[in-house]
Amino acid sequence: MSTAESATSTATRRTPGLVPVTETMRTTERTEEPATDHPAAGPSGPSAPSGRRSAARATWAFWRLLGSELGLTFRRPRNLVMLAVLAAVPVVIGVTLRLVGGSDDGMGGIIQAVAGNSLMLTFVSFSFLVLLLMPVAISVVAGDSIAGEAGGGTLRYLLAAPAGRTRLLAVKYLNAVVYAYAVTAVVALSALLTGLVLFPAGPVTLLSGTTIPVLDGLVRIAITVGYVGAGMAALAAIALALSTFTEVSIGAIAGTMVLVIVCQVLRAIPELGSITPYLLPTKFTNFDAVLRSPIDTGALADGLLTFGAYILLFGTIAWARFSGKDITS
């Protein structure tokens, strides 16, 4: 760190492949200069509109950057393949249940519920996918966000543009969140379509044994998508934080996956029952609260608070690390 500093102070600040903190700070300040440069010239006159204009320009730049990031994310073949694989899982589950269903009497209640109603396939698919496959997809995108740019040598170009590090981080995180919701929605849609094709539609039987109309069932699926997406967004915050610590994106991706798997192992140990409520993956499966009558809002709120806490903690860690990091590649 000190060598980088001395290099920039002594040299002409044109060292290729070196964007220290001070320089990106300066580039961000430069964009705000029109707003703060001449406050003495006209205290009431030109400063206020120009400030508003630059703020508007900044928001526009933010959305443009986000748009280009989203375009990159959703055009990447790798990310599209992951979406396709996740969309295929509900189809596989549905076909399997269709082939097995009806012949066996010793099936679990939830399997029978799927055989009886098309909407239940969505919940079953989520209960399989939230444990491992969806976290893999999200950590690939979020873990790649900063480390991938750093490893590819493109991070310094992103920072050379007057974007600012905080804004870049926010764009990267929002990009990962949008992808998380895309994954969740794709799984839900695929499961819903498969279910409608393979199983009879009609009133949905909840876990509590009560029956609700189809429309109500669809509303509950929408709530589930919102909840699971929020959980994946919390995981994306962890992956983003790890991503700021390394220049090898596979390191951040694998690190996030190791965390998820370690959490699952810890949950399986009964002696550690006291810590499981604080682990993130424990809350992923809380979406079954919507299948109860009345909806267990307490469990959902509890899960959302946990997600918020994780996003706050790891978001600030990512910010602290990224805003103070020397970009050397």
Next chain:
Amino acid sequence: MRRGTFVRWGVPIAAAAVIGAAIGAGPVIAAVSGEPALPERSAAQLLADAVAATNKEGGAAPMSGTVQQTSSLGLPALPSSGSASPLSLLSGSHEVKVWFGAADKLRVAMPTQLNETNLILNGGEGWYWDSATNTATKLTIKKGDTHTPATPVPQPSDLTPQQVAERVLAHADEHTAVRVINNAEVAGRPVYQLVLSPKEEGSLVQEVRIALDGETYVPLQVQVYAKGSAEPAFQLGFTQVTFTPPAAENFTFTPPPGAKVEEKTIGLEDMRGKQAEQHAEHAERVASEAKVVGDGWASVAVIPFSLSDLTAAATGTPDASATPGGPGEHFGEGADPQALLDSVLKSATPVSGTWGSGKLIKTKLVTALLTDDGRLLVGAVTPEEITKAAGTK
């Protein structure tokens, strides 16, 4: 290092502090705000009010909430035996949801991962729904000819704090020091805590705390503290409670299409049949031979018992010498009684004295001694007390 680095990392540290504070806030606030939230009251007044509140017209107030049960009895690790087994209640933490409309309107739901078990009582009929097996059981509760009055008390409702509190209150006599705390809080409501501490030296129980709601006098929490531990060894109480009448649809149940429907009548009729007679006979015989040594909190139950009976019953081999309907049959299906027995006996320490020799099983609250001459001594007492009891024949 740049000066800004410290400032920057202060942000996540502050975030962690805020989250930690939010998690720990509940207990800390309860401990710090020591001001009495309720007017002072003696134990007798409190009990009278509580009894009046439960006996008044219309019974207890309608309410709904979440009940959590936690036990850390210090038992040896039990083999996991399915979440539905009653044995699973002996360790760990469990949560049920309770909706209580009136004396004959009750719903108890036990949510588990993607499954739910429900017990719904409405008037004379009840439903037991298990989503795991997709089975609805219609329970018809016989009135009149049973010893239970018009308010049927189903087994799972043993878990509501009311019943547990009643049971513990029955013990309050000259052996117990009773005091009242009026600044405690349970499930966000100010409560009176009735603290019962045993006077006997030999008891393993430090104190029993019963929390009564400050307004409605409904028991909200029962805690049993073992000697020498700050955390309750057993705790049963509401973590969330509202005193508004629950929605009527909680108490109606229609079996969903496609579900298996079974019927069952609860009443004395269940007790007919040969096996039940044998059970009763056996229980009678045991009861006539059983005796209680010591009194109050330090009482020890002495029951004639032999290990071979239990092992035979547990393994299920019809041994001619085995007592019909041995204790092993009381273990529910799904739990492997043999494995349980093995793990319990493995943790037992062999002891001996002037009274003979045997195996001692010690937990935080209960000590059991299985003597080699075929007696089982159980009590909430220290090992010294129980060996003393073993000496008095």
